[in-house]
Amino acid sequence: MRTARSWDASTYHTLSGPQAEMAEAVLDRLALSGDETVLDAGCGSGRVTAQLVERLPHGRVVAVDADAGMVEHARATLGEDCVEVHHQDLTALSLPEPVDAVFSNAVFHWIPDHDALFAALAGALRPGGRLSAQCGGQGNVAGVQAAADALVAADPVLQRHFAGWGRPWNFAGTRETQDRLRAAGFVEANAWLEPWPVRPEDPVTYLLTICLGPYLERLPEGEHAAFAAAVAERVGGELDYVRLNIIARVPPEAIG
DSSP states (O other): OOOSSOOOHHHHHHHOHHHHHHHHHHHHTTOOOSOOEEEEESOTTSHHHHHHHHTOTTSEEEEEESOHHHHHHHHHHHOTTTEEEEEOOGGGOOOSSOEEEEEEESOGGGOSOHHHHHHHHHHHEEEEEEEEEEEEBTTTTHHHHHHHHHHHHTOHHHHHHTTTOOOOOOOBOHHHHHHHHHHTTOEEEEEEEEEOOBOOSSHHHHIIIIISHHHHTTSOGGGHHHHHHHHHHHHTTOBOOEEEEEEEEOOSSOOO
């Protein structure tokens, strides 16, 4: 999994209450018995991984993330006896054995190639294995991006920092996602969009840590706080999250 930034894992862990809340329904849709082996595809700081561990008293969690800082934080938070955490790209998974299910929360929109992603996840599952995921979908944080873009457009100095910049997000829609899942070998593939407005207690720090990273990487560090504050002022107290929910299964046995 190639991300477009380096994350502040410790601050993210503290601020990621909205992501932890979003994860509850994603975990519920897995309908775990408690003895499965489950892949956390993009475990981040480990905060949500801990919720998965609680649902597997007799099972096992294998966690993967592409950010070295997140992996280090997750290992320290969860303990190596509790979860096996790997530093890997999700599009090039290499697990010691197949898993019963794949869970992912707030990750897939950072991966440009969803065809490669879904093929890798399908290949990691045992026959009949299930996928339950959620990520940013079509329209996600459109207001935040519009506010940031307006600031850049209004300032010739800022514009120079963004010359040739390509947006790193992949906020996919439902039909294309279902088609890609089926092409990767999944069956019973379903995807739907869900508005999920978020009102962070500290909007500026939240934007700095979670939403604006790709913009901030283009700016000198001394300008980060002012840019985030200006975006926060434009969007007000609510961030317009839209989540893409995904459920699918691989066939119980090879077809053909």
